[in-house]
Amino acid sequence: MTPVAADIKERLFNIRELPTIPVLHNRILKLMDGGNYSLDDLSNLIERDQVLSGKVLKLVNSPFYGLYSRVASVGKAIVLIGSNPVRGIILSTSLFDIADEKLPGLWDHSYCCSVVSGFLANRFNMKDIGEIMTAALLHDIGKVLIRKQLPEESAEIDKTVQSRGISVMDAEKMIINVTHDAVGSWIAGQWNFPPIINDIIAYHHKPGLCGTYPKEAAIVHLSDIIVKGIGVSASMDRAVPLFDEQGWKNLALPEDELMDILSEVLDIIEAEPAFSQYLSKEKR
Amino acid sequence: MQRVSIDEVRPAMVLAVTIKDNNGNILFLKGVELTDRHTVLLNNRDIRKVVVEGRPVKREENEIEKLHKEIDERFVTASPNSIVLKIRDIIKDLLT
16 A cells, blocks of 8 residues: 555644634543542533533433433433543534534434444443443544545545445545544544544454454444444445454354344334434435 | 334234343244234334234335345445345345
């Protein structure tokens, strides 16, 4: 593989132009980093931001948590989902605001992957379910950065995906010679994400190569394939990613359980109104 | 197999996938022959769809064909590995 051209690298990783985390979000993250905070302090800060509060409440009321009554208080939501998913929502919000314009549907795809990864992580009795869900929410963050920093090349990537019927990942390789998993891992490093989240982002297309968190990365890889297969994906990014055989082997999932799992996943996806547009006949 | 809504369930349809409630407790095992009583219980539990053996509910052929084609196209880039093909075919069955 030829090296990434110097000007692409410079523009992509130009730290001065990186999306910044809003002041309020930074305050919330700092409060959480300190570890010594009250639930009231945290929920009061989150409630000041309507978008953030909305996303926290949407997640807690998602079918994954299977709650019988609707949660309307941010404080109660934090108790139920834990602080790590809240952190993921904060970190993704500033970048995904850009993504919604440039890659419509990417937030829905990421949110759907997060919910499905949570279900699978539960199925595999994983201990870091919150972290896996957060990483799934952020797995395509590199695509957002590429679109923000390299608008002309991104247009070229979209054109190539359309005309050649290839995946975004292959088009990225052709046009800019760097792919969104590597770019995502780089920004995760810049923003000091915990290693588990960084590794899942870096290896979500090749979980079999992940040394420390192979099963966690394979869960997000499988979710990505299932969610795209069902059709919850960004409009310019419909292709199901290349399947990683080693990652699948690491999951040690009996093949005859796929039917039950996919059926449950579809129940979960259909119960979330945000995803109905991807499943409705009109959209198809 | 076919995924059908509770309204479409008729006696003698056979469950192809075990039904669980929101907490993961098993309600009915796969292989069970459904009766009107099952339908009432499923409605009470707010379960909207179940997967049954065969394809007992008739659907619009054109719609099925169109959707299958779309799903095939999405999977072209995913490699012809047997697991991927299985995932693709299950999704086709479940969505139609």
